[in-house]
Amino acid sequence: MVTLAIHLFLIVYQLAFLASIPAWIILHGPALWFIIYCASVLGVNILICGLLNGPEYLDSKVDLPFSQNHNKERWIFLNGVSVGSHWLQANIDRLALTFRRPVRGVHNPTAGIVFDLLQCLLERNFSYSTDDVRVAYRQIKDALVDSNYEKIVLILHSQGGIQGSLIVDWLLSEVPQTLLSQLEIYTFGNAANHFNNPHWDLRTYLSNVNADTQRDHTVKSIAHIEHYAHSGDFVAQWGILNFTKVPNRFMGRVFERPGDGHLLNQHYLNAMFPLGHDGKVKEKNEFMETAVQLAEPKDFDSETASHETASPLPVRSGVVRATNGINSSSHRNGQEGMLESLITHMTPTTGGGSSLVQDINSPVQKIVNRQSSTLRVKDFSRLWQYRNGKSPPSKTQQLREEAAKRQATW
Numbered sequence: 584m585v586t587l588a589i590h591l592f593l594i595v596y597q598l599a600f601l602a603s604i605p606a607w608i609i610l611h612g613p614a615l616w617f618i619i620y621c622a623s624v625l626g627v628n629i630l631i632c633g634l635l636n637g638p639e640y641l642d643s644k645v646d647l648p649f650s651q652n653h654n655k656e657r658w659i660f661l662n663g664v665s666v667g668s669h670w671l672q673a674n675i676d677r678l679a680l681t682f683r684r685p686v687r688g689v690h691n692p693t694a695g696i697v698f699d700l701l702q703c704l705l706e707r708n709f710s711y712s713t714d715d716v717r718v719a720y721r722q723i724k725d726a727l728v729d730s731n732y733e734k735i736v737l738i739l740h741s742q743g744g745i746q747g748s749l750i751v752d753w754l755l756s757e758v759p760q761t762l763l764s765q766l767e768i769y770t771f772g773n774a775a776n777h778f779n780n781p782h783w784d785l786r787t788y789l790s791n792v793n794a795d796t797q798r799d800h801t802v803k804s805i806a807h808i809e810h811y812a813h814s815g816d817f818v819a820q821w822g823i824l825n826f827t828k829v830p831n832r833f834m835g836r837v838f839e840r841p842g843d844g845h846l847l848n849q850h851y852l853n854a855m856f857p858l859g860h861d862g863k864v865k866e867k868n869e870f871m872e873t874a875v876q877l878a879e880p881k882d883f884d885s886e887t888a889s890h891e892t893a894s895p896l897p898v899r900s901g902v903v904r905a906t907n908g909i910n911s912s913s914h915r916n917g918q919e920g921m922l923e924s925l926i927t928h929m930t931p932t933t934g935g936g937s938s939l940v941q942d943i944n945s946p947v948q949k950i951v952n953r954q955s956s957t958l959r960v961k962d963f964s965r966l967w968q969y970r971n972g973k974s975p976p977s978k979t980q981q982l983r984e985e986a987a988k989r990q991a992t993w
Contacts (some may be wrong), residue, residue: 586669589634593695596631600624601697628695636692637668639718643679643686644672650683650972655733657726658686661719663741663772663818663847664699666691677848678738681856681864683972689719691743699742707745707776712753716746720753727754727762736969737768740847741818744773751779751805760804767807768835769966771851774822780805780834807965808835811855815843838964840870856970864970871961 607617660678662671668690675688692715693699705711712720726735739747747768754763760783770778780803810833812819827833844850859865961967968975 597697635667641688643675645679657732658736660688660738661743665696682969691715720750739770744770744775748775770810811838813842816845873960
């Protein structure tokens with residue numbers, strides 16, 4: 584309650600300050616007094632926020648016997664707006680309980696919700712790396728170059744998605760691809776306006792294979808990116824759900840769940856990774872058990888068919904789609920046979936509406952015609968495979984060999 588009261592006070596305090604600036608300009612107040620006034624207001628704001636914020640990073644405090652099999656993994660969480668150290672601790676403890684691994688929370692400190700939103704606009708619209716972004720970047724890069732870790736899992740929420748997108752851009756320019764291949768990213772309620780993940784064309788490294796095999800062996804810089812969003816989450820609507828409509832703007836598989844709410848623990852994790860009475864993630868829940876019927880057309884114009892198939896669906900429908908490449912019929916003539924699209928209808932196992940699964944892959948990937956089969960949302964979700972201390976299948980030896988070939992170029 585104290586934390587909430589401080590946030591409410593800061594909202595009123597900051598709005599009053601912003602409203603006073605035009606009034607001061609209209610009244611032509613002395614510039615020196617205006618500077619002193621602004622400095623005083625911001626100084627008081629910093630002191631008040633000091634009650635909410637804590638150290639640069641926090642570690643989960645869940646009293647669980649973590650498996651020694653996960654010692655080579657490093658899990659890092661980057662929070663969103665208006666999160667002080669208390670709420671950050673609650674977030675990373677919930678994540679640690681969900682995935683049965685220690686989680687480090689890199690604190691994106693709050694300056695009050697109004698000033699936090701201004702910071703979001705600065706970071707998102709101008710791609711400006713604030714001090715918070717630089718601190719988080721250092722933590723993530725240190726983990727990537729640490730030989731003690733073989734896998735880095737980055738979880739982002741809200742504004743953390745904006746900062747994460749800037750960090751990814753930075754990593755792509757500074758970190759070798761062999762290290763980036765160890766990174767996995769999962770976001771919730773992502774507020775970013777882009778998320779990059781370029782492909783590496785292995786024709787540069789594999790010279791003794793034919794063209795079809797080369798297309799089969801294209802790889803992404805970051806092996807796995809997944810985004811989870813609620814259709815009624817206004818932050819997600821302002822961020823990921825808006826910008827995934829732009830081709831090549833938002834890389835990764837998108838899981839859109841019909842529902843509202845933006846809070847990580849209360850709205851996202853409780854709906855997608857609900858806990859049972861034993862403190863473990865339930866093996867079944869409505870979202871993950873949604874039945875999916877996959878059918879891939881053999882002769883398919885991706886853009887036209889996508890709109891024709893999706894149009895009859897209700898507005899509040901769950902969506903799973905991969906935005907890993909070009910979604911435009913203008914590329915079809917030049918890339919004939921290289922654009923793979925998948926449009927399907929899904930029917931939840933427990934009533935209510937239908938859902939759409941749309942998977943549009945990169946034009947460097949070869950079409951593979953598949954027969955219809957029945958899957959569920961959990962079959963698309965890699966993050967789901969980490970629940971309760973479990974792990975997804977390990978990489979194949981082929982991927983290790985490809986990584987070694989890439990390493991030889993650095």
